[in-house]
Amino acid sequence: MASDAAAGTTLEVLRRLESGPRGLTDAEAAARLVTSGENTLPERRTPSWPRRCVRALRDPFTAVLLCLGLVSAAVASWGTAVVILALVAVSCVLRASGEHRADRSMAALRELVAGTATVLRRDDAHEPPRAREVPVGELVPGDVLRLGPGDLIPADVRLLRAQGLTVRQGALTGESAPVGKRVVEVPGGAGPGNGAGGDAPNTPWPGAASAEGGFGAEPGALSAGGGPGAGSGATSARGGFGAGRDGVSGGGGPGVGSGAASAGGGFGNELEFAAAGGRAGGVPTASVAGEVPGAAGGTAFDAPHLCFQGSAVASGTATAVVIATGDATRFAAAHRTPDTPREGGAFDRSVHGISWVLIRFMLLTPPLVLMANAALRGRGLETLPFAVAVAVGLTPEMLPVIVTTCLARGATLLARTHGVIVKRLPALHDLGAVDVLCVDKTGTLTQDRPVVEGSLDPDGRDDPEVLRWAAVGAWWTLQLAELPAPDALDEALLEAAGPVGEEYDGVDAVPFDPVRRISTAVVRGSLGRHTVVVTGAAEAVLERCATAPGAHDRLLALAAREADAGLRVLAVATADRPAGAGAPADARDLAFQGLVTFRDALAPTAAEALRVLADRGVTVKVLTGDHPATAARACRELGLDPGEVRTAAHPGDAGAVGAATVVARCTPEDKARVVAALRAAGHTVGYLGDGVNDVAALRAADVGLAPRSAVGVARESADVVLAEKDLTAIGHAVTAGRHASGNIASYLRVTLSSNLGNVVAMLAAGLLLPFLPMLPAQVLAQNLCFDAAQLAYAHDSPGAAALRGPAVLRPRSFLRFVTAFGLLNAVADLATFAVLALALNGPDAVDDEAVFHSAWFTENLLTQALVMLLLRTGRRREGSRVPGPVGLAAAGLAAVGLLLPPSPLGGALGMTALPAAYYLLPGVVLGLYALALTAARARLRRRQP
Numbered sequence: 001m002a003s004d005a006a007a008g009t010t011l012e013v014l015r016r017l018e019s020g021p022r023g024l025t026d027a028e029a030a031a032r033l034v035t036s037g038e039n040t041l042p043e044r045r046t047p048s049w050p051r052r053c054v055r056a057l058r059d060p061f062t063a064v065l066l067c068l069g070l071v072s073a074a075v076a077s078w079g080t081a082v083v084i085l086a087l088v089a090v091s092c093v094l095r096a097s098g099e100h101r102a103d104r105s106m107a108a109l110r111e112l113v114a115g116t117a118t119v120l121r122r123d124d125a126h127e128p129p130r131a132r133e134v135p136v137g138e139l140v141p142g143d144v145l146r147l148g149p150g151d152l153i154p155a156d157v158r159l160l161r162a163q164g165l166t167v168r169q170g171a172l173t174g175e176s177a178p179v180g181k182r183v184v185e186v187p188g189g190a191g192p193g194n195g196a197g198g199d200a201p202n203t204p205w206p207g208a209a210s211a212e213g214g215f216g217a218e219p220g221a222l223s224a225g226g227g228p229g230a231g232s233g234a235t236s237a238r239g240g241f242g243a244g245r246d247g248v249s250g251g252g253g254p255g256v257g258s259g260a261a262s263a264g265g266g267f268g269n270e271l272e273f274a275a276a277g278g279r280a281g282g283v284p285t286a287s288v289a290g291e292v293p294g295a296a297g298g299t300a301f302d303a304p305h306l307c308f309q310g311s312a313v314a315s316g317t318a319t320a321v322v323i324a325t326g327d328a329t330r331f332a333a334a335h336r337t338p339d340t341p342r343e344g345g346a347f348d349r350s351v352h353g354i355s356w357v358l359i360r361f362m363l364l365t366p367p368l369v370l371m372a373n374a375a376l377r378g379r380g381l382e383t384l385p386f387a388v389a390v391a392v393g394l395t396p397e398m399l400p401v402i403v404t405t406c407l408a409r410g411a412t413l414l415a416r417t418h419g420v421i422v423k424r425l426p427a428l429h430d431l432g433a434v435d436v437l438c439v440d441k442t443g444t445l446t447q448d449r450p451v452v453e454g455s456l457d458p459d460g461r462d463d464p465e466v467l468r469w470a471a472v473g474a475w476w477t478l479q480l481a482e483l484p485a486p487d488a489l490d491e492a493l494l495e496a497a498g499p500v501g502e503e504y505d506g507v508d509a510v511p512f513d514p515v516r517r518i519s520t521a522v523v524r525g526s527l528g529r530h531t532v533v534v535t536g537a538a539e540a541v542l543e544r545c546a547t548a549p550g551a552h553d554r555l556l557a558l559a560a561r562e563a564d565a566g567l568r569v570l571a572v573a574t575a576d577r578p579a580g581a582g583a584p585a586d587a588r589d590l591a592f593q594g595l596v597t598f599r600d601a602l603a604p605t606a607a608e609a610l611r612v613l614a615d616r617g618v619t620v621k622v623l624t625g626d627h628p629a630t631a632a633r634a635c636r637e638l639g640l641d642p643g644e645v646r647t648a649a650h651p652g653d654a655g656a657v658g659a660a661t662v663v664a665r666c667t668p669e670d671k672a673r674v675v676a677a678l679r680a681a682g683h684t685v686g687y688l689g690d691g692v693n694d695v696a697a698l699r700a701a702d703v704g705l706a707p708r709s710a711v712g713v714a715r716e717s718a719d720v721v722l723a724e725k726d727l728t729a730i731g732h733a734v735t736a737g738r739h740a741s742g743n744i745a746s747y748l749r750v751t752l753s754s755n756l757g758n759v760v761a762m763l764a765a766g767l768l769l770p771f772l773p774m775l776p777a778q779v780l781a782q783n784l785c786f787d788a789a790q791l792a793y794a795h796d797s798p799g800a801a802a803l804r805g806p807a808v809l810r811p812r813s814f815l816r817f818v819t820a821f822g823l824l825n826a827v828a829d830l831a832t833f834a835v836l837a838l839a840l841n842g843p844d845a846v847d848d849e850a851v852f853h854s855a856w857f858t859e860n861l862l863t864q865a866l867v868m869l870l871l872r873t874g875r876r877r878e879g880s881r882v883p884g885p886v887g888l889a890a891a892g893l894a895a896v897g898l899l900l901p902p903s904p905l906g907g908a909l910g911m912t913a914l915p916a917a918y919y920l921l922p923g924v925v926l927g928l929y930a931l932a933l934t935a936a937r938a939r940l941r942r943r944q945p
Ligand SMILES: Nc1ncnc2c1ncn2[C@@H]1O[C@H](COP(=O)(O)OP(=O)(O)OP(=O)(O)O)[C@@H](O)[C@H]1O
Pocket: 440, 441, 442, 443, 487, 489, 490, 512, 514, 517, 518, 519, 535, 536, 537, 538, 568, 569, 570, 571, 623, 624, 625, 626, 627, 666, 691, 693
């Protein structure tokens, strides 16, 4: 288990794992993979068949059906009970097999976007280690990993080095705010080789400030405990850092500003601390552990030096050794059951609402039928089977089957044709309902391959020195923070500036993070002095600069001018300070050096994608951390009118920010807040983003989308991943969502209005006739035929009208529609009934029950076939002559209606062949009914916008 492997000092842990700071060799890793097994979670395995069937039984409709079956059995109406049970069994099996297929294809799809980890491995024992990307499934205990912002922690690990590391472990603890993690030696002060170790995993973490050093540079220099400047003094630095982050990311409500401020302070302290203490020896090595909080004990998850699978890096970087993989991880132990599905989306909620209205109806129906029959006709309990059958007739038994089939088909097709991977099936119909799509700019609308365009001094003149300083900062950030992958801007700086940085000695670095919007590096200057290099967003850097009065605004205007030209702008400042005195990163007296500007090309498919989305009635909004002018320019180039660009720093009212097309200078929480405000205003919101700063918004949205190049957590948080570099796939995904929702809505509309009509007609006729209008078995038989025909909706293609706008299913207007058409249907049924009554020997003389039943059975199936064709969303595709699946199913249904009564099976159900003249009757009624339906439909269309 993870924590046993984690006990003891770092050195002991590494020894026990037979590993070292330089990682494993390829051969060792391969051998371990055989013994430890693949690093995958047991929960990802598909559930067994019995479990699936039990889950299908938990559906509320199935439960009601089962109750009705029990009632029938209780009154010894065995036929009805058996038919109901058969219905339940068929729908459960269909559903379970549909889900099984869907799960299998989903698992295959998820495989396609499975992540990798950055691992130090060596070709053989004498080679130096190389960082390489390894599929997460191939990690083994003893592997040494590099972790950076946005990475998912792929196994249980113990930290060897950490820099400003905070981790979100909400999946394990439920606590959503990031927690600080750092290197801690357990027990405190134990030197290497004393062999003690073996502390219980849940021990309160001792408050020992200890240090470790020497991992980085020298392979052998593993001198735990005796690191340079052993953790003296500034012990609360990390604590302050953690608190600051919590303040920022916890609520997302008011007080964010102050949280950000304290985050800055915390970072500053940390840097000061590290620079002053840990790095005094001049070797860029491990960070120093401060005081350990939470000394009152707690679970293993509180252990500051352990990170667990299922969590993700929020900020900072680390190097860590894998202590447990696969089934042995804490995550696997804590989550034997699949993760709780997230709260249902818009479509789910509508279907749920409609279902409950129906279930109430169903439960009311039998008592109502019984009472009416008793009061008006003096009948007793003998009408119960009929009452039950009528209630069964109301159920849309096939709803779960249709929903699963529609969604799974849509998802598979999308993956095959457009490389869009839907990780959570219901997300597909939410995608169809999306009416606002928020997108992040950098990396999503742009290629995130910036190229340096200019290097300007404070007066706007070319000055290569500014670029040089920025590159020095980037170089040492890259070296010291050990980011698994260099940041795109840093890479561009280094490429443009050539080989710089090595002429200095790096002391410390705090990499960029989207809340502070700056990146800081400290290098050794001349004669015991340090130079602090700060790069970042113009406002954030200027805030920390000592500028002459008026210069601040002039420099901001300079940055805005560059941004207006569509460039990304990085401000550069430096400060020179004595080495020993510390180098606080939050000092307010930096010297402003100038600006470096970058050109970041737009993604080639972005403009087309935005145009298609606008065509489909989806409003696009851009939420970015970048400069307002850069954002506005990018929008214009993409053909999107930016209107008045808002900045999240000046929130005003939430509504105004929500109404804007572009919101710039967003922190991660600002993005999530805008999304939440839009949802609260009644929109169904999609969010497309690729970075760590998009994760909160991806989770806050109804549907989160991530491009394939997105960081690990973004991909994990998203419901939909675009596997190809083509943003137009979003348009296709939205259409696929509407397609599936359109079919489901068609099914619901048709089945409910037709069922409702039947029930009303049956009740009325039951009261007017001296016998039951249909035998219970006949009611169930026609219900079964109708259900089977309805499965065709899973394969339908809805008309263009259904694809034009967001697919919303408003329960109110939906139920109104169903009632109106249900009553129309009842009128048609009753008209047939009246004509039948007249035709059979004059008024009130219907005495041939079998003829009546057969005629009504036929009429019922024929009207249902008609409804199937006329009430679907949209119509058959123009020009196509072949009937679609629904056309075929309707034809089949009509054929059964006509042929079953005269057949032997019809005889068994108590029906008989009809005299030829009786076919005229339904013909006339049907014609009139079709006219009425079409007219009502047209009227409804006109009334709806
Ligand atoms: N590595 C970095 N070092 C220093 N400053 C940076 C770095 N990356 C970004 N910045 C600055 O911080 C600003 C905000 O960056 P942030 O990552 O929040 O958003 P973004 O990537 O520009 O946009 P988006 O939110 O659309 O992805 C940038 O405009 C830039 O000025």
